[in-house]
Amino acid sequence: MGGAESMSRAEPMSHRGRGRTLGPLSREGPTVLELRQLKYFLAVADDLSVAAAARRLRMAQSALSQAVHKMERQLGTPLFDRAGGRLRLTAAGRLLLPEARALVDLPRSLLTSLP
Amino acid sequence: MGGAESMSRAEPMSHRGRGRTLGPLSREGPTVLELRQLKYFLAVADDLSVAAAARRLRMAQSALSQAVHKMERQLGTPLFDRAGGRLRLTAAGRLLLPEARALVDLPRSLLTSLP
């Protein structure tokens, strides 16, 4: 009984407004990368090709392209240089690469160490 | 993407449904933890209270409760012992704690090191 009332209504959230629009603008703290995005970035950076990476990931290349673009928007920095129909890592991309690898591999080893 | 405005509204990030209507293959590895889940786990583990953590996270306690339960399902191991109306970390939970902290803090430092 008491539970329903005490939870009341939440407002300004730090992330996406899900169920109902809680606040007018959710502008708040820093947006944080998700592991899935980092995996996509790694796959594309590894092949320097969205198409090849999409095949490896078993997903449409449009979806992968969108994901990479979104990630760049979130970071506020391009990770790839698309000049000349070829993909090349930017300075920011090269900086992100080793960190992303470490970040992506951690949960895997973590899961295997659990019973 | 979801309409014309979805692209322009940048901010949230996360995972959700993958409208996978791909072929019968689509073999994916084991379900992997997302950073959002780890943040929730850390908040609950820190307060040893779903209600308090939910207030801090500005979200409903039911949503947080669901998220933690789902995470435990994914790991195949309970992270909290709910006996006696109190929350206590299980052995697996204690094992996960330091790793989760490292994992969650890494992207933050990564972002600040970018131009």
Added chain:
DNA sequence: ACAGGTTACGACGCACGTAATCATT
């Protein structure tokens, strides 16, 4: 009785697939 955790249910919106278009060789 109350505080807090869980279950039930509906809604909102992202991640993704398909299709069409643009760009480079």
Added chain:
DNA sequence: AATGATTACGTGCGTCGTAACCTGT
């Protein structure tokens, strides 16, 4: 023209909020 990146559009599924329920002190 072909290969590949991007844009446009529709949508299934997951996440979260509200409400109701359950449990321990």
